Amino acid sequence: MKPLRRTVDLRQANTQVILRHLCFNGSMSRMEISLQTQLSAGMVTNVTSELLQSGVLIEKGLEESSGGRPRTIVDINPRHGYLIGVDLGETQVALELFDLKMNKLCTTLEPVAQEEDMLAQYICILQRGCQNLMMQAGLSPEKILGVGIGVPGIVEHNGQVSVAAPMWNWRSEPVLELVEQAVGLPVYIDNGAKAMTLAESWFGAGRGVQDMAVILIGTGIGAGIITKGALYRGATNSAGEWGHTKIVLHGRQCRCGGQGCLEAYVGAPGILASQREAGGHPQDDQFVAVGQLVDAYQRGDPTAERVMQDLTQVLGIGIANLVNLFNPERIEIGGWAGLLIGGALLDDLTACVKQNALPLSTKELSISLCQLGEDAICTGAACLVLEEFLSANLKFNRGIY
């Protein structure tokens, strides 16, 4: 039986190679697939025929070839299955529906209230949001390959998938199981910064970058690290909890229970606390207040200038520490607050990082803003489902097309 098993494994591995190649490089002829993946022409023909038959691939016209017959172009069938990506934020939940080619089809935004039982509230929001998206797109649940969720907490993959989030007093909540029961679809959960990193690495500015860190700045902050082209997770999937590295001895109280964490200064509430300490009067709404602070800084308001200069120092040193540890060639700054402050401070931040990290660590370094914008967490969360699909863990012949 062993040789048969190996044949099956090999075919499955080659199917994954071809699907990944088409997913990340777009449509092409069988000949091009064979040349670029170095799989034999016969293997490519066999695997693509099977994928065409099951509806995973479609034919997309012909390509002229020098001398021979025109070649058929094949591509992933966008309507073979659909993915839902969720950015489970502390103030709002964004849900987006994508087709299998990662085209965004529709979106729904749900506000989050500060309630006693946050878990019950989030489950209701997810149930309602998924139904809303399917209704908008006219899709039945069988068409949905899965729901990916990016959460602002530590996601443990330890037999079961649980979430720890100190701001909601979640120590180890079985979120995946509860959401799956509520929405009736396969669910995949990871930390929001990790999901965003996956999206930037696959479809954003980080395509093809081997060593990169993606920084998420919103209400909380975190980082995702790509090393040798793959997401670095650590022993318990909590690598990248950069927001809780200590930056000030005996500093501000952080939501994690510690003191002097980077998040207490650079997360949106921390930035606004600095503004209050400097004599400013920010609004209660974080989104509005951070936007107004950046506007005031750009107009040359002296209080805003002081707050933003201090922020540049703290964030710059935080990034420099990350650079000294991981030696990335690229840092990308994202998250709603990260895009706002990064847009205004990018040059000063880059100078501060170069001043505070070792010259050898910054030799190849460039710092830029995330390309996928505010949608990056939803896209990344949908990528969690796509990853399962590409790994052939989701049956692509389950009769959904």
Ligand SMILES: [Zn+2]
């Ligand atoms: Zn902390």
